Amino acid sequence: MNLLTVIVLGALLLCAVATSIAKDLLVSVVIFMAYSLLMSILWILLQSPDLAITEAAVGAGVTGILFFITLKKLHAIKVRNNEEKDR
Amino acid sequence: MNGLLDSLWRHFDVTVAILLFGIGFTTLLLHTNLIKKIIGLNIMETATFLFLTSQGYIANRAAPILMEGTRAVSGYVNPIPSGLVLTGIVVSVSVTAVMLALTIRLYRRYHTLDIDSMTLMMKGEDE
Amino acid sequence: MKKKIADSLRKRFYWELSPLDEDMIASLSEKPHELTRSSNEALEVLEDVREVRVQRAQEQEQEMYRQIHRWSHASGVKIIRSMYRVLAAVTCLGIVFFLLWTVNTLPPFGEPENPYNNEVFARYVEWGPDETGAVNMVTGMILDYRAFDTFGEASVLFVAACSVLFLLKLHDHKDGKPTKTWLEAEYDDRFHEPKNDQILQFAAKLMVPVVLLFGFYVILNGHITPGGGFSGGAIMGAGLILYLNAYGFKKTERFFTYRTFQWITFGSLLTYAGLKSYSFYTGANHLESFVSPGTPGNILSAGFILPLNLCVGLVVMCTMYVFYTLIRKGGV
Numbered sequence: 001m002n003l004l005t006v007i008v009l010g011a012l013l014l015c016a017v018a019t020s021i022a023k024d025l026l027v028s029v030v031i032f033m034a035y036s037l038l039m040s041i042l043w044i045l046l047q048s049p050d051l052a053i054t055e056a057a058v059g060a061g062v063t064g065i066l067f068f069i070t071l072k073k074l075h076a077i078k079v080r081n082n083e084e085k086d087r
Numbered sequence: 088m089n090g091l092l093d094s095l096w097r098h099f100d101v102t103v104a105i106l107l108f109g110i111g112f113t114t115l116l117l118h119t120n121l122i123k124k125i126i127g128l129n130i131m132e133t134a135t136f137l138f139l140t141s142q143g144y145i146a147n148r149a150a151p152i153l154m155e156g157t158r159a160v161s162g163y164v165n166p167i168p169s170g171l172v173l174t175g176i177v178v179s180v181s182v183t184a185v186m187l188a189l190t191i192r193l194y195r196r197y198h199t200l201d202i203d204s205m206t207l208m209m210k211g212e213d214e
Numbered sequence: 215m216k217k218k219i220a221d222s223l224r225k226r227f228y229w230e231l232s233p234l235d236e237d238m239i240a241s242l243s244e245k246p247h248e249l250t251r252s253s254n255e256a257l258e259v260l261e262d263v264r265e266v267r268v269q270r271a272q273e274q275e276q277e278m279y280r281q282i283h284r285w286s287h288a289s290g291v292k293i294i295r296s297m298y299r300v301l302a303a304v305t306c307l308g309i310v311f312f313l314l315w316t317v318n319t320l321p322p323f324g325e326p327e328n329p330y331n332n333e334v335f336a337r338y339v340e341w342g343p344d345e346t347g348a349v350n351m352v353t354g355m356i357l358d359y360r361a362f363d364t365f366g367e368a369s370v371l372f373v374a375a376c377s378v379l380f381l382l383k384l385h386d387h388k389d390g391k392p393t394k395t396w397l398e399a400e401y402d403d404r405f406h407e408p409k410n411d412q413i414l415q416f417a418a419k420l421m422v423p424v425v426l427l428f429g430f431y432v433i434l435n436g437h438i439t440p441g442g443g444f445s446g447g448a449i450m451g452a453g454l455i456l457y458l459n460a461y462g463f464k465k466t467e468r469f470f471t472y473r474t475f476q477w478i479t480f481g482s483l484l485t486y487a488g489l490k491s492y493s494f495y496t497g498a499n500h501l502e503s504f505v506s507p508g509t510p511g512n513i514l515s516a517g518f519i520l521p522l523n524l525c526v527g528l529v530v531m532c533t534m535y536v537f538y539t540l541i542r543k544g545g546v
Contacts, residue, residue: 016107016111016130019130020113028122029122032129032130035133043140046144047144047151049150049152050350051173051176057452058176058180062452062534063180066537067122067187069538073541091314094317094318094320095314108310108313109307112306142328143330145331151339152349153343153350153351158339158340161326163339163351165330165331166339166351166355167335170355170363174364182374184374188378188381189381192382204282207281207282210285
């Protein structure tokens, strides 16, 4: 039970709560990718390198990309329209 | 009560896994946005994997890859829960992909992501 | 033709046309755009159909919102909604407290005498490298001792890809002509994808060969180093997605079409089933087969683990790529 494990577990709890509370969907998905990355570090601390590589590639990689492209299809990404009004 | 807190601190991995499960379950039930529900389900799944892997960890031992000559059982971590969780991670991403496809079809039909409004619209259509 | 497209664009996006848009309109009306497989006349019909469809969709939406307004003011709905939230919170807290209370009864954390570390663990570690030939014990376990579990998992991936295909794939040709939904999907995608973004293309030119090579290395070395079929397949899938994002669908269709996906997935799963179902004929302890484990540590050792890793890696790569393109465009 060393200090690094305690810090990573605490940060994991914070990320999970932040993902729930965030109002914008894009922010929520980005924090979810950070959560997945912290999980990958935790797998290494528990001595399972196979799980670490798989979680890093699949959790933070492919699931994040799928969420982003879905949000784009659902028109849920708010673009700031300040530049286009000047034309 | 003191004994309970003490055992929670000694099993800190398992405690955090249970708390994450609770957070994910709350997100799944209390938000009405479909994307938040999918994120909540993912958090629950990773909490379960954390619990499983922490039961296979043995202190002061190395990862289950054979080093030069050491064939003794007492040098390695238990590899069996790792194998189970590997399957679980891949199933988790498959389920997420199918749920996202369903969300896109629902959005095209009802033009909203809020599940309460969607249920009311579906009720209205039956009449 | 040019004026019609300009008017429809202006109505759709409410801005004045920049030189970039004028350029696109000019190229659209002069010759068939090389990014799509359809001709100009087909796109022209599309504009009229789109107007009618937008009108009808707006009317439907208004009707639906009126219904929701009527229903949500019923008091029964409000009471049930608040009761549901209270009950949900109480249930979650109850489950969490109950689970925290049973942590007391777990065996101590990280001790070697726990009940999970029994004789199965001892057998896998002591006899694993000799019987399977794999140095990485986790890969040796999931692809040799427990190969049917991995087969079930590859089937789950295949079924998920089939489900997403059912939900999102658009028909592209009917009686030889492209259908309207397919044309609309291509039009949307062409309008929104980055057209020859220099930064992205330069970065992709440097990164995609490295990523694909690294993914292939992880797949092949599954039995010596950490990694294996799943991680390597996911890495290669991510590399293909980067290539698609930088260069567009036309260049990717040169080597990855729908038929490629069908044959690779089907062939890999069938090969996996064929390689591992010989145990039906040699008995339950299927290790007395004609393929020897070899010396641990070589790359060409470990019996059938190398071909199995390759099959699983190909299935995962195709599935990840197909998830992305189906959500983005509705077709590969």
